[in-house]
Amino acid sequence: MKSILFTETGKPTEILKFADSALPEPGPNDVRIKVIAAPINPSDIMFVQNLYGIRPQLPSGAGFEGVGIVDAIGEGVQMRTGIRVSFTSVGTWSEYAIAHHRSLIPVPDAMSDEVAAQLFVNPFTAYAMVQDAGVPEGGWLMLTAAGSAFGKMVIQLCAMRGIKTIGTVRRDDLTDELKALGLTEVINTETENMAARVKQITDGAGVGCVLDAVGGHIATEAVKCLAKGGTMLIYGLMSLQDPSLNAGLLIFRELTVKGFWLTDWMRRVDSQTRQEVAQNVIGLLASGKIQLPVEASYPLEQITEAVEHADRPGRRGKILLKP
Structure with a gap:
């Protein structure tokens, strides 16, 4: 073969x-x-x-x-x-x-x-991470590398749940497509100050959760965008560089930064949860509600x-x- x-x-x-x-x-x-x-x-x-x-x-x-x-x-x-x-x-x-x-x-x-x-890697990861993010309807979730296949999946899932999203990109030509999928706000990290824009968008509150795939400088800046008690879930390292974490921010905003790996998540949850996620993901994809x-x-x-x-x-x- x-x-x-x-x-x-x-x-x-x-x-x-x-x-x-x-x-x-x-x-x-x-x-x-x-x-x-x-x-x-x-x-x-x-x-x-x-x-x-x-x-x-x-x-x-x-x-x-x-x-x-x-x-x-x-x-x-x-x-x-x-x-x-x-x-x-x-x-x-x-x-x-x-x-x-x-x-x-x-x-x-x-x-x-x-x-x-x-069917498996991106949809299951997106579904599980949006669940773990714990952002309620009407709340703010931010994702880096929003133009990726995974990012597009998260945007669509959040839009269906009434979660407002901020996505980071490096090129403006993705804006219209991502907005059409349901992204609330776009930040171009090449031309805009991420933390300042998030503060402006959220009226100073910050976002409840960040899903980061990039690491390095982008993740370092994204931590500054978290609201008090917020969480960053790191699931990738596209830059191949570790972020620098500000200990003061972690302490005084009571922030949580942790990793997410679908393989461990699948081991951690019970079989009923896995089956429910599978049924929901298949239903969304088969119906065309998620592209x-x-x-x-x-x-x-x-x-x-x-x-x-x-x-x-x-x-x-x-x-x-x-x-």
């Missing part, structure tokens, strides 16, 4: 290789999936660079989620082949992938392959072009690999 592999960690465009691999056989509690499509997410790129919460066991496949057809089942699995599923695994950028049967989510007919391929745009699709043979496109500024949708 055709797949994407890497034998060393590093820059994705340099180390990811299109290769022939043996067709894998499912073990106990596993299934084999014929992959239809898989997205390129920031977590995938961090994994390839050995910057993620789990470390690659070299040689390794790449890609954490996708959509496909159950092709073969292992011992102990009570399901039939031929079912279309969203799934998570390591090595979804391949013609076939092995996944634990508990990672599978049956996909409704109304959901396209392009949406189903993105997950795709900008381009590539075959596995064009992995270098695909990851370059995924890293391109100004991208307006997810990049998919279609084996």
